[in-house]
Each structure stands twice: as structure tokens, then as C-alpha cells.
Amino acid sequence: ARDRWGVSGNPADAVKLALRELLPVRPDIVVSGLNNGFNTGSNIIYSGTVAAALEGVQNGITSFAVSREFSEDDDYRAQARLAAGLVARLAAMQPRAANVFNINIPAGRPRGVVATVAEPVPFPDRYDRRRDPRGLDYYWLRGVPLRRLRHDGRITDDGAVSRGYVSVTPLRRDL
Numbered sequence: 001a002r003d004r005w006g007v008s009g010n011p012a013d014a015v016k017l018a019l020r021e022l023l024p025v026r027p028d029i030v031v032s033g034l035n036n037g038f039n040t041g042s043n044i045i046y047s048g049t050v051a052a053a054l055e056g057v058q059n060g061i062t063s064f065a066v067s068r069e070f071s072e073d074d075d076y077r078a079q080a081r082l083a084a085g086l087v088a089r090l091a092a093m094q095p096r097a098a099n100v101f102n103i104n105i106p107a108g109r110p111r112g113v114v115a116t117v118a119e120p121v122p123f124p125d126r127y128d129r130r131r132d133p134r135g136l137d138y139y140w141l142r143g144v145p146l147r148r149l150r151h152d153g154r155i156t157d158d159g160a161v162s163r164g165y166v167s168v169t170p171l172r173r174d175l
Helices: 011-022 041-046 048-058 076-092 157-162
Strands: 029-036 062-068 100-105 112-115 127-131 137-141 165-171
Touching: 011 029, 011 048, 029 048, 029 076, 048 062, 048 100, 048 165, 062 076, 076 100, 076 165, 100 157, 157 165
Parallel strands: 029 062, 062 100, 112 165
Antiparallel strands: 100 165, 127 137
């Protein structure tokens, strides 16, 4: 039986601990996710899933951040199988230098897989002021992605997933 661990902390901490303390052999790849909710456009900056993949590449390991569009009706297992196959194909094609790939899977049956760039324009944040059952105010973020299909002639991650395509965005650690 393989050893298994649970880590209480953020995803990047889990990768750090695994690489420095838990794993007896350095892994060939790091896969972070399958995360519920896209990590496209400006959300890449805030993503723990992406941070874990960046931690892997910082240690010279090709890494993958994998996220899915949250939907109650989707087949999570089918999306996990799709992601695993895509990770395997990308890992097999890799040159010697480590890379990070940010993969986002749309709800439903994808129309295909496209290489993308991160949407560079942050979407406008809007907030709803609400009141909880105890009478305390809280704010609900309602930002709306731009979903532009292209930026400088290249397909954006937001544009691809909004049209039903799996988005694969190469990232660099030096943002």
C-alpha cells in the first residue's frame, strides 16, 4: 500500500512539505487540483491551485494546475479522467526545462482543447451588500469575466472556456 498524507494548510504548503519531508523520491510532475471554479484571467494571481503548481516548477518540476467550472450537473469523474489524460500527454511532450500549465475545464462535454493566453484585463468587480441571519452585513463578490475570445491575436483562457473548450495556458513563475 502507498503512503498517504493529509496536509492542513494551503496547496503550496502541501507541495513544499511533500517535496522536502514526505516523499522519499522526487516526483516527475506535480498536479494541483482538480479545483472547483475556474482559475482564468486575473484569478490566476489569487489561486492556491496555481500557487501549488508554481511551487513545483520553482523546484524544477513540470507542474499542472487543474480547475473545473463548478456545476451541480457535471460528472466530476469524467472531468478528472479528461484532466489526467491531458496531463499525461503534456508531460510526455515536455522539454528538459520545467514548465507550468494552467488547465481549465468547462462544464458539460468540451468541444476540444486549445492553447491559450491568460486574459490580461481584470474583470470589473461588483459587490452585493447582504445581511446574514444574525443581522450582520457581508459582501458577495459578483465580478463578471470579460470572456474576450482573443488578445493580441491569441485565444484567451476566459474566451476558450466560455465557448466550451478546455483551456491550457502555459505560465511562468516570473509573473
